[in-house]
Amino acid sequence: MEFTLKFKDLNEKREIPNDDYTIKDLLNELELSAQTVVSKQNGELVIEDTVIQEDDEIQLVQIIYGG
Template identity: 50%
Template sequence: MKFTLINNKKTEQLSFKNNLTIKELLDQIEKPLETVVIKKNGQIVLEDEIIQEGDIIEVIQIIYGG
């Protein structure tokens, strides 16, 4: 199964196992959940959301500081 990942303006097609969650994906690409917002097909989702065939997943880095 495949989905599209948009990460730092880089777009790639990735294969995945069934029932891959957003949290598992973030672990694989080494992005801490606390530093990103995730969109699935244009809608903001939580980390327990399951990725489906053909989904478009966008990782948006949160800018913060003091």
């Protein structure tokens, strides 16, 4: 089971490791703070508790930078 991750220049297929794999889990893996990005699932804004489904396109938009 795979999903597509789009983040900055990144556009890649990734494995869904378990059934309850959420965007929050993905952010933790990428070491990104939920405070600095917003998430889209198949083009629609969603909260980080959203479970990632097979063939989803997950786009992360960084909205806060350090400076």
